[in-house]
Amino acid sequence: MSKLGNIGAKLHRGEVSYDFIGHKKLWFTVSLVLIAISLIGLFARGLALGIEFKGGVEYQANVKVTSSTVDDFTAAVKATNAKDLGDPVVTTIGQDKVRVQTKPLAQDDITKVRAAIAKEAGVSPDQVSNSQIGASWGSQIANKAILALIVFLVLVFAVIWIYFREPKASMAAIIALLHDVLITVGVYALIGFDVTPATVIGVLTILGYSLYDTVVVFDKIRENTRGITGSNRYTYSDATNLAVNQTIVRSINTTLIALMPVGSILVVGTVVLGTGPLKDLSLALFIGIAVGAYSSIFIAPALLATFKEREPGMQALRRRVLAKRAAAGTTAVGKPVAVAAAGGGATVVTDKPTAAGAKAGAPAKQDRPKASSPVSSSRPVKSTSGAGRPQPTRKPRSKRGK
Missing domain, CATH: 1.20.1640.10 (Multidrug efflux transporter AcrB transmembrane domain)
Structure with a gap:
């Protein structure tokens, strides 16, 4: 992995x-x-x-794009002095096409601007495409x-x-x-x-x-x-x-x-x-x-x-969680807590969330400190069951029945 x-x-x-x-x-x-x-x-x-929202006229013509193309076509369109022309927006498309956008114009002014663009591009007016979008349609x-x-x-x-x-x-x-x-x-x-x-x-x-x-x-x-x-x-x-x-x-x-x-x-x-x-x-x-x-x-x-x-x-839950962490000596999930063992030393208890624990809302397993006490090696130790009760000791075979 x-x-x-x-x-x-x-x-x-x-x-x-x-x-x-x-x-x-x-x-x-x-x-x-x-x-x-x-x-x-x-x-x-x-x-x-764009012109689709505010309305206007868009022209496109094929031309070899140079560093002065935008300035040249802007000056040519402004020279027509069309009514309500404003500032035309001239952009280039790739290396072989220019696009000119103006405000909505009258039909005579549209023809005049089209002719000016064709002259600057060195083509006939028929080779300059134009489309008109009304302001109401854009709205x-x-x-x-x-x-x-x-x-x-x-x-x-x-x-x-x-x-x-x-x-x-x-x-x-x-x-x-x-x-x-x-x-x-x-x-x-x-x-x-x-x-x-x-x-x-x-x-x-x-x-x-x-x-x-x-x-x-x-x-x-x-x-x-x-x-x-x-x-x-x-x-x-x-x-x-x-x-x-x-x-x-x-x-x-x-x-x-x-x-x-x-x-x-x-x-x-x-x-x-x-x-x-x-x-x-x-x-x-x-x-x-x-x-x-x-x-x-x-x-x-x-x-x-x-x-x-x-x-x-959730506020009550937060108070319970913070109280539990304060009692355990930690304030944040995932922070280790040192717990002193009964026989000395310390055991690290982690409070890390797991996907299963968070999913079910139940606490995950923890490593609990093991208490240790000194035991004399000479004393026999009786085994105990899981319930903690002493188990009976069996007599030797030679003493059974006596």
Whole structure:
């Protein structure tokens, strides 16, 4: 078995662990900082909405791309002085095509701009393709995208509630999903990539991926906390932390495997193709998968543990567990306790959680100190049974019957 496999096995058995839930304030702080940066970028710079959302006219022409292509076509389009032209957006597609986007124009101005692009590209106007998207149609697309996101979140809340029979699990999952959306949208605002329908598809896709990873962790938490109130060994946070440790290797592996092909698509779409739906889709997927894996490990389980620890039953359980640990001389699961033996020396007693113990809510086996007492070698020692009663001694054969 590989070194990573050995670590994963030890994490699953509870032999080694990291206190993810104990450091939840750190993870919440990191997420709040990322969300604050995303909101600043969103309100300060705004989203670069694609032509599909804000409406306009798009032209495409074949041309040999050079370092001055963008500046040359921008100047040529502005020289037409078309009404309500604004600042045209000129981008290159690969090494042999240029794309020009403008605001909605009148039909005469569309023809005028098309002729200017054809002249700059050295082709006839018939070889310049153009498509017009009305502002009202773009507004409908934006509204439908927002509606799709709201419906998705409502369905997610209902499905998780039904599956886990726990509204707090639904709340934690929804907050984690909103966390992923805000950070992904903030990155788009800071980078300045166009938001297109492909971007919306990518965002909805990464929400599904993040939700899948979160449900796997929550299912392990449910397994570890089944019947937990009948035991005084673990708190809800302890069992949640064990679940995160048991699933973290799987989460890391699936995330890395998913990021490698998406990263390749992002490089091809950005460097080779230059623009288009492939770039928009891959960027949303790459950011969302990475942020979704982070929220599934650090945010969603910590939120669920925080919500559950406020319940009266879990608070009573915590008091019993802490009282038991205080009596045993330890304050945390997995910390060794030195217990003096009756005959001198010490025996180390560990309080490590195991998958079976957390699953059933019953205490695992412990190594108990063995009491030793000096015994004279000249005195015969009578054997005792398991019940602790003396056993009768048998007479020698020569004295029987006397």
